[in-house]
Amino acid sequence: MHPLWSSSELSAALSADAEGGSGEAITGVSIDTRSLQPGDLFVALKDQRDGHDFVSAAFKAGAAAALVSEAYVRQPGDGALFRVADTLSGLEALGVAARKRLAGEARIVGVTGSAGKTGTKEMLRACLSLLGATHASEKSYNNHWGVPLTLARMPRETKFGVFEIGMNHAGEIRPLTKMVRPDAAIITTVEPVHLEHFPSVEAIADAKGEIFEGLAPGSAAIIKFDNPHAGRLKAIASSLGAKPMTFGFDARADVQGAHFTASDSGSDMTVSINGGGSFPVHLAIPGRHIAENALAVAAALYAIGADVRKGLEALTNLAPPSGRGARSTLHIGDGKALLIDESYNANPASMRAALATLAAVPRAKYSRRIAVLGDMLELGSEAPALHTGLKGAVDEADVDLVFACGPHMKGLYDALPAAKKGGYALSSATIGTALAENLRAGDVVMVKASNGTRLGSVVAALKTQFGNDEPAA
Ligand SMILES: Nc1ncnc2c1ncn2[C@@H]1O[C@H](COP(=O)(O)OP(=O)(O)O)[C@@H](O)[C@H]1O
Ligand SMILES: [Mg+2]
Incomplete structure (x- = not known):
């Protein structure tokens, strides 16, 4: 070597x-x-x-x-x-040289989207690692230095590369995708996040669509079927000579998921690829949104000519990254509670997804549902409406008790009926105490907020107080 x-x-x-x-x-x-x-x-x-x-x-x-x-x-x-x-230009030059020296048969996948970039990148890393030497971005290294750094670190023997590409403003993805030159590019989803820097969600879709500018003609532009902006993204891909490929739980998607079933230990579905067969897949990470991301992974594997079925076997054992759905058992008296740690990241789409995943935990196993919700940051002037707008999702998930934290979450908290009010505090320190006092065996507690809200400290305190030596089932 x-x-x-x-x-x-x-x-x-x-x-x-x-x-x-x-x-x-x-x-x-x-x-x-x-x-x-x-x-x-x-x-x-x-x-x-x-x-x-x-x-x-x-x-x-x-x-x-x-x-x-x-x-x-x-x-x-x-x-x-x-x-x-x-x-920085030097680092970029190194990145470009690293991409150029790869063997012709090496295949690179780029991942962007409003939510699910890191999770999808990690799924791709796990799947491709079963198939050949794989190099992928560390953490969320997806910006103007993270992407060239990841390129510059890419060994020449790499068979498969996976690059997370992110943005806060229009025009940021374009130079990065041109360095990465992906053979397939995924846009996980387009959602109203980072609205502070965009006039509309359409403008966000256009900025995500920049990732397709790095694709060679005929390469796959992988788009979520069930998204209001799918048509817009398909048009962008086609105008660039790329080949749109859709994924989702819809018979019309090119890569379709069906028979989705959730349990508290993960989920199962059937994956069908137009022209590429149909097979069952088990995912250790729970959540329909995660399964949807896995369909994007399947599409990318298929698009780059990899063994989809074999690759997806990696998902059977892949645990969620910390702060993104990791589960642990809390010991309370003689009984147990289940903790779901979603404290790393939050926006309206991922909040809804996490609440739906909480609702999939069987009542027979954990009878009381508690949601600890902290502020979603960087939503601009839409923030108040997007926070109170979660009320429907809280109702739908049949959450029994809500603890809320942060100035924006006050709006949601005030809109809840008294019976569902567990406690409200401006800061994460205070909410942790209120929660710990209320917690009992048989609860499932889901903690979610933007990282800046510091609900991660609440998770850490719960683990210290109630122990979590044993991984949850
Ligand atoms: N397709 C999706 N739709 C909605 N939420 C999602 C989706 N995929 C992942 N999420 C959630 O979004 C949050 C951030 O996930 P992550 O993979 O770190 O995304 P990113 O790297 O884009 O910030 C997590 O809570 C995750 O469960
Ligand atoms: Mg990320």
């Missing part, structure tokens, strides 16, 4: 000669000295802080080289330096 980057490959990609150092091979790429591994290339980016202040620390931690701007003054102890006019 070759190293990730040789010194001469770096020079060629960056149009910069190594200054100093011993021409060591590079085994990784890092932008943060706290997670840097010996042998990494340290890239000094200017973000919240200037990475150039950490170059010395990077070399102390074992960096093999650093990518710095021309103005950087070499410090004692520094090793090989590659100087460029702009380090």
Whole structure:
């Protein structure tokens, strides 16, 4: 196996000669000295802080080289330096070179959407890992530095690559998808999130549609069938010469899910691909919305010519990422309660999905449904209406008790009947106490909010207080 980057490959990609150092091979790429591994290339980016202040620390931690701007003054102890006019552009150049050197038969999938990017990316990673050497984005590394960083980290032996691509504004996905050059691109869904920066949901759809601009002609543009903006996205794909491919629980979708059944331990469905057969799939991650994302995964596997049936077997064992539906058992007295941790992320679509998933937990097993709901952030002027608008979903899920947290959730809380009011607090610290006092054996508790609301601390406190040594069934 070759190293990730040789010194001469770096020079060629960056149009910069190594200054100093011993021409060591590079085994990784890092932008943060706290997670840097010996042998990494340290890239000094200017973000919240200037990475150039950490170059010395990077070399102390074992960096093999650093990518710095021309103005950087070499410090004692520094090793090989590659100087460029702009380090972010340098990282992008490295990413482009990494994509270019992949073998012709390697296949890349890009994922964007208003919700479900990371979850879908992780499902693809798991499925493709069963089929060949797979490289995928870390965490939610989906922005102007996350995407080129993920590219720059891609080993040349990669057979399958999976890239999460995100955005907060129009025009942000375009340059990223052109670097990634996906062989199939998924838009998980289009929803009213990040409305602060967009005049309309249609404008959001258009911005997501930019991902198709990186596709080669004839490549698959994977679109959710059951979305008000599906037609718009299909038109964008077609105008770019890409091939629209739809997924969903609808017989008219190109990749169809049917016979969906939910249990508290996951879900089952049949997946049928037009021209590609039909087979049962079990998912360890509960939720119809997750199953829908899995249909997008199936579409992508099919589109890139991978073994769909074999790949999807990975979903049988794939657990949800932390804060995105992970389940654990709480011990209360002699009994048990079920905790569903959705504290990482929330928007109106994922709130509804999480409430529906809560409702799928059988009453026979957990008799009382509790929802702990915190503010959904970044919704702009629509925020009050979108929060109170959740009342229907709370009713539909037949939630018994709601604890609400944050200024926006006050609206929803006030709209609830007294019997459903568990408690309200502005901050997560106070709501945790109220919840812990109310909790009893036989409850199922679902905690969901935007990460900034800090309901993750409530989850952590519950786990500490009630123990969770045993994974939930
Ligand atoms: N298709 C979907 N529709 C609605 N909500 C979804 C969907 N897929 C995932 N979610 C929910 O959205 C939240 C964020 O999921 P995540 O995969 O981290 O998305 P992203 O990376 O787009 O922020 C989770 O609560 C998840 O369960
Ligand atoms: Mg993400």
